[in-house]
Amino acid sequence: MTHTRLTLTLTAATLLLATNLCVAAHADDDPPVPPGREASASAPVEVDANDPDLKLPDGATLARAKVLDIKSVVEDQSGDERREDTNTDVTFALQAEVLFGKDSAELGGEAKARVAGIAEEIRKQNAGKIRVFGFTDNLGSSSHGDVLSKRRANAVQELLAQALNDSGITYEVRGYGEQYPIADNSTEAGRKKNRRVEVSFPRTS
Template sequence: MRKIAAFSWMLLLPVLLVAGGLVTGKTKYTKFEPGDKVLFETDFRDCPVGEFPEGFDKFEKAVECVKFDDHIWIAPSTDNGMRLWKKLALGGNDFSIEYDLLLNPESKKGINPKVKMRLLTQGKSEKEWDREAHPHIDEPYDLTFYGDRIQFGQVGKLMDVRHPSVKKLHFALQVRRHQYRVFVDGKRLASIPFQAKAHGFEFVFWDMPAYGALLSNIRVARYTKKEAKPTPEKLGIGVKKTKEGMKLTVPEKVLFGFNEFILKPEAKEALSVVGDIIRENPAKKLIVTGYTDNVGSDAYNLKLSLQRAQSVADYLIYCEKVDSKLFEIVGKGKADPIADNATEAGRAKNRRVEIRIVK
């Protein structure tokens, strides 16, 4: 048996960055699913051009309905921008917000209109809602379109946007299981913990010419069913209580390709669940052990098993933020088989990584 301390973070980068890209939680919830109980929805179809839109609680500055490509949008009608907000009892969980933004293709080149969607969170009184907006200051849950980029609160830049090639962007925000997830054009870009209660939302347009950016298709909804948390068993993870704590067994097919130690893209969901289990079961030590079947030389299998254990530990440390000081990395090669190596099914069971949670 060979034991080794965790490699330096510089050595782990090739493991995480090759073959399928960086293995992170960004594709854990790849598909946006809107809430099923609509609280507020408008595409402004009944708003005459030049009139104020209905359905909002307050406005600041000049805003009006406009028509573009046979669709009704709202936009600031002067160079001073606009601000509008809506009070809704969204609470601290299980709601979604969607909207479309369109850069006016007739705007001058080099102009990057700025639009912020801000949640009105717990603690903001009515008077504070009436405050002068400070769009240049990003609060934790602000989603801001800067014309050439999209920025999320204090997380920073999420993506670049090329203007004027972009025509329309669909933004979708999802708060489920106290996670605030951001999707743009169907792609999940970020997720942060949501530790507040929302009483509504507001849009702030600034630093743009009149009609520089258009807004429409706003939909706010609640989820009537709680989001199911992925279970270890459904992902092929074995869970067993032990005298010292708990043992998690993850088969090779969940984590790696045959004879490989680089994590597969789909491994991220399983290891995210492992990270949840570790957080729910505080440990004094985490022993990550890699195993192979008996095919190949002892030296090769020992090295491969150690590399696989290290890949799993690295993901848990750098993507699931588990304390690196807890880890012990072990490579056992073909030792301790749990099935018959004489059959392919048995060899597949032996190729595994075990995580022992020592309490």
């Protein structure tokens, strides 16, 4: 009987270890979630529920503390460019029509000036790591969107690297295709917003 229990215990432990290893390996293969779509962090500061200065109604208790990530969003009048500032990151989203022709990854005439403006902000923030992520709408096949969004992200990264001319900066470049839409894909106005390249980097000021 003891031998049987020991065997079952060892088997369960082996399965648990194998499961954990599989989850860890799978997590490493998954692309990171784009900035602004991660779960909020837990608050690092604890509040004393017995503090006499707290004014709570009888029977009331404190809710679980959490960090509020304040986000500021500024969009230009045409809707071609959007800037998001949070406690930790700055993100610029450029609509694909401003940078590329239809279904193309060749940069157009406006691209250089738009990317130069982002490069200036990167210098101001003294950012050492930059993420360039491409996105499409949901028209066409998912696989086509994945390839096109990555090619567009690569094109923006190359132009950004030329503008910054800094070998100390590292880049993370990904194409997410139709994943993570920011607008309704059932309308052309929404699809236009979803066809974009996002450039993000940590904020230092």
